[in-house]
Amino acid sequence: MSTETIAGSAVEVDPEGFLEDPKQWNEGIAEEIAHGNGIDHLTDRHWQVVKFMRTSYLENGTAPSIRSLGKLSGVPIKELYQLFPKGPAKLAAKIGGIPKPRGCI
Amino acid sequence: MSDTIDKVSIIVSRGSLEGVYPGLIMANGARMEGIEANLFFTFFGLDAIHRSRHNHVKVSTVGEPGLHLATWLGGFPGMSAIVTHQLAKKMEDLDIPPIPEFVEMIADSGAGLYACKASVDLFGLGPDDFIEQVDGIITVGEFYSLAAGGQIVFT
Numbered sequence: 001m002s003t004e005t006i007a008g009s010a011v012e013v014d015p016e017g018f019l020e021d022p023k024q025w026n027e028g029i030a031e032e033i034a035h036g037n038g039i040d041h042l043t044d045r046h047w048q049v050v051k052f053m054r055t056s057y058l059e060n061g062t063a064p065s066i067r068s069l070g071k072l073s074g075v076p077i078k079e080l081y082q083l084f085p086k087g088p089a090k091l092a093a094k095i096g097g098i099p100k101p102r103g104c105i
Numbered sequence: 106m107s108d109t110i111d112k113v114s115i116i117v118s119r120g121s122l123e124g125v126y127p128g129l130i131m132a133n134g135a136r137m138e139g140i141e142a143n144l145f146f147t148f149f150g151l152d153a154i155h156r157s158r159h160n161h162v163k164v165s166t167v168g169e170p171g172l173h174l175a176t177w178l179g180g181f182p183g184m185s186a187i188v189t190h191q192l193a194k195k196m197e198d199l200d201i202p203p204i205p206e207f208v209e210m211i212a213d214s215g216a217g218l219y220a221c222k223a224s225v226d227l228f229g230l231g232p233d234d235f236i237e238q239v240d241g242i243i244t245v246g247e248f249y250s251l252a253a254g255g256q257i258v259f260t
Contacts, residue, residue, distance in 0.1 A: 065200045066137055067210065077213040086139035104130055105201050 007032040018093065018100045022058065025097025033095050038086060042095070046083050049075050053089070054096035063093050063101035112141040112255025114248070119260070120149025121165040122189055122204075128260040129153070129207050136214035141255065144211065145248050147221035151228065154218060154235050159205050163189040205236075212238035217251065219243045 001020055004013050007028035012020035017033070019025055030050060034042050042050070052073040056064045066089050070077035080088035089101050113135050117128035128144065135142040152158040166172060166179035166188050178184065193203065202210060212218055220235055220242045232242060243251070 066133070066214075067200055067202055067206075070210065070213075077210055078215075081136070081213070081215050087137050089137055090139075103200075104134060105199075 014100070016094075016100060019097040020099075022054070022097050022099075025054075029097060030095045037091055037094065039084070039091075039095075043083075045075060045079065046092075046095075049073050049080065049083065049088065049092045050096040053092045054098055057093070057096070057098040063089065063098060063103075065089070065101075065103045065105045067105060110135075110140055110256055112252075114143040114145060114252035114255055114257050116145045116147060116257070116259045117150035117153055118148050120152040120162065122162050122192065123164055123169075124260070125150065125153045125162055125204060126201075128258075129204070129211060131258060131260070132216050133207065133211050133214065136211065136216055142211075142214075142216040143219065143251055144216060145219045145221060145243075145252075146224075148224050151220055151224055151230070151235075153204055154208060154220060154239050155230075156234055156236055159208065159236065160203070162204050164192055208236065209238060219248065219251070221245070221248075 001012050001014060003010055007026070009024065009026065009029060011024040011029065014020060019029075031042060034046070039046065049069070052069070053063055064072065066077065066080070069089055069092075070080060075083070084091040093099065093101050113131070115128045115132050117125055119125065128150075132142045132144050146154050152162055163185045166174060166184045167176055169179075172179065172188070196203075208218070218239045220239055222242050222244045225231070225242050
């Protein structure tokens with residue numbers, strides 16, 4: 001674990017850059033992590049996915065699988081991959097300030 | 106050699122449930138990590154993309170010591186269907202999709218789906234026998250061109 005300054009806030013991150021504490025997250029941090037991962041601008045559709053991931057994690061303690069993400073977030077799988085080409089679940093979790101999803105599906 | 110994997114081509118050669126899932130999980134998992142993925146279905150693996158068979162892929166209950174079921178019992182009529190049904194229930198609990206949905210998910214993730222031409226000819230099949238997500242029936246040579254620059258995994 002190391003401390004990094006993202007969008008002006010000091011936050012704890014894991015070696016892959018996922019926030020250790022979801023409470024340290026804010027929307028400015030989300031924008032900056034997105035820029036650092038090849039997404040220039042977070043559109044409403046990006047936000048819909050990021051917020052869905054974050055809410056599910058905070059409510060259930062685990063991030064949703066890509067299957068539930070496609071079924072329940074309101075953004076179908078094809079579009080998820082257009083929005084987050086480097087991996088929707090992983091990247092939306094990183095941007096949303098929650099730990100890396102550990103599911104295989 | 107690079108210490109990251111950027112592209113994988115996965116060959117699915119078996120037509121049993123336990124033979125098909127590993128390849129699908131690896132392809133889906135690759136796309137989830139942002140890795141480019143292609144799936145190549147050959148021999149009995151073609152059932153996983155066969156329009157009328159992909160929903161009926163079953164666990165093989167004979168000759169699999171890992172199932173811990175006596176071979177004579179595994180050979181009983183209906184045994185394969187029972188074990189498949191039990192496994193399907195467990196998979197649904199773990200949010201693992203059934204094969205037709207899983208294959209569609211993988212296609213939607215941008216992975217390429219291909220059928221092996223030699224096997225298609227051998228079984229007397231044609232393009233209409235496959236689900237619409239299949240990108241083509243290709244030769245082994247074409248497969249190698251598609252796989253160029255990445256890893257090849259045979260399952």
